[in-house]
Amino acid sequence: VKVTYVAHDGTQTTVEAEDGDSVMHAAVSNDVDGIVGECGGSMMCATCHCYVDEAWQDRVGPRSDGEEDMLEGAACEVNDRSRLSCQIKLGADLDGLVVHLPEEQF
Template identity: 75%
Template structure:
């Protein structure tokens, strides 16, 4: 299992176990984690799974695609260099221990 830590805006950290091949969003939604909605189910049609990848992990999660950039324009909170759609981060053993920060709100 791959562990992902989700850090809420108040600093509360929740670590969840994920299946290889699942996404950061799927893992959060499957575990009823507050802070990631995933309204479109991972089809990259919304920005309700916006997250901020911890700086220590940004190089390992890859770059945003142009489609992801476009969807992030509709995010409810500020988009930064660390912003990603969590549905687009596929988990593999190299991402074991990944840390993502959740925004104040999702749209």
């Protein structure tokens, strides 16, 4: 499953992730800058904030109430494409997913 991360400065990094992996974990295990994932994916931080690319928004779906609450503590602006990347599970349906990264996570 391929995922592309677009950094704040426009740098694109595409990684190959495992089926079932989260967008956060795939970034951290491939040393993609811009996603921290401090809490390890338990929805206890907001350092895995990302913006889902518009073309993918429908397929990824909306954020949960729990994500909504955590995103209040995000370092950067939250918009309607904001998600916690640890809560997006990758699979064949999301192969080729593109997410944009905020300028900072703290």
